[in-house]
Amino acid sequence: MYRTKSESGRKSAYKVEAVDTTGAGDAFAGYFIGMTSKGASVEETLDMAQIAAAISVTRKEANGSIPTLDEVIGYEKFWFSQTSKTIETYR
Numbered sequence: 001m002y003r004t005k006s007e008s009g010r011k012s013a014y015k016v017e018a019v020d021t022t023g024a025g026d027a028f029a030g031y032f033i034g035m036t037s038k039g040a041s042v043e044e045t046l047d048m049a050q051i052a053a054a055i056s057v058t059r060k061e062a063n064g065s066i067p068t069l070d071e072v073i074g075y076e077k078f079w080f081s082q083t084s085k086t087i088e089t090y091r
Contacts, residue, residue, distance in 0.1 A: 009044050014054035023062030028053040030066065051075050061074055 001010050024069040031052040051072045059065040066073075 002042055002046060007042065009043065011043075011050060013048055016054045016058050018057040020062075020065070021058045022056050023051045023065040024056045026062065027056035029064045031072065048072055 004006060028049045032045055032049040035048050040048070052067055055067040055071060055075055056065045
């Protein structure tokens, strides 16, 4: 769940086969802060952060588990098909 001054909503987690949850919070927080600093909306920011955390738990250990931006976008290609933004918007 999330709430801002102007909006609120709920986002379901992505279902993945978890291998190791170490680093998932770091992946989520890093993408949340990074996307926010690039001007993404709250919903877009949460989506990208959730995808990053979902990918992260499919890998062993924290070292190297945080996905690249290309991996996050590749995991959820429809995200960009539903918006006018491109990958370059967030680089």
